[in-house]
Amino acid sequence: MNRHHTLAWFACSVLSVATLSSVSAQQHTMPRSSSDQEIIRSAMAAAPPAIAKDATIIxxxxxxxxxxxxxxxxxxxxxxxxxxxxxxxxxxxxENAMAWAQAWIEHKDPPAGKVGFMYMLAGGTDASNTDPYAQQPEPNNNWVKTGPHVMVVGAKGMMEGYPRAAMPDTSRPYVMWAGTPYEHLMLPVQTSKPMGKTARR
Structure with missing residues (x-):
């Protein structure tokens, strides 16, 4: 499964949670299992502590x-x-990033005037840099490897000066899916320590 399967999985999950009227208050007052603690720890690794500590975890x-x-x-x-x-x-x-992701999933234009931000500080899996819907590497779909990064989405037309090459240097900021409605800025970051897979389930 590539990075964009993960993005779709995440966006669909958030949107599904958003359509629920509310999560039972009882669920939030019950003691969490050790598995829940592992889920929270893994999810919080995606973002800086100042963001992650107050974020909803799904x-x-x-x-x-x-x-x-x-x-x-x-x-x-x-x-x-x-x-x-x-x-x-x-x-x-x-929220703006999730609206952008929903538009991508549904093959629609992203909402205008909504710049969103996504963190993947623990890393990311690989994807095509030119085809938003590629499922696997092909001879001409410019598959790239990603590491820890953040994404600025919904900012089409506001990324002048950033590289837009089909095969970018992924150690530097670049525009992914350039020329499509879903182009976004990829900003690689260096983390203080390597992150491994979280053992759960």
């Missing part, structure tokens, strides 16, 4: 069932590492 089971593990107080939602991918890829995004 979990998606192998069967696709979505569960709110912890209700947050800011507009960020974080999801733990996707166990189906080979590398660590917990993700954390704001």
């Amino acid at each position: 979990d998606v089971s192998k069967e696709g069932k979505i569960r709110s593990v912890r209700k947050g107080t800011n507009n960020f939602t974080c999801m733990a590492d996707n166990p189906s991918t080979p590398g660590p890829d917990p993700m954390c995004g704001d």
Whole structure:
């Protein structure tokens, strides 16, 4: 499963949680299991502590069932590492980023005037740099490897001066999916220590 499967998984999960009227208050007052603590720890690895500590944490089971593990107080939602991918890829995004991701999933134009931010500080799996819907490497789809990064999405037309090459240097900022409605800025970051896969389930 590539990075964009993870992004789709995350966006669908957040959107599904958002459509629920509310998560039972009882769920948030019951003691959390050790598994929940692992999920929270993995999800919080996606973003800086100042963001992660107040973010909503969700979990998606192998069967696709979505569960709110912890209700947050800011507009960020974080999801733990996707166990189906080979590398660590917990993700954390704001509401505008989720609106952008929904548009991408539905093959629609992203909402105008909504710049969003997503963190993947623990890393990310690989993807095509030119085809937003590529499922695997092909001779001409410019597959790239990603490490820890943040994404600025919904900013089409505001990324002048950043490289737009089909095969970019992924150790530097670059525009991914350039020329499509979903072009976004990829900003690699260096973390203080390497992140491994989270052992859970």
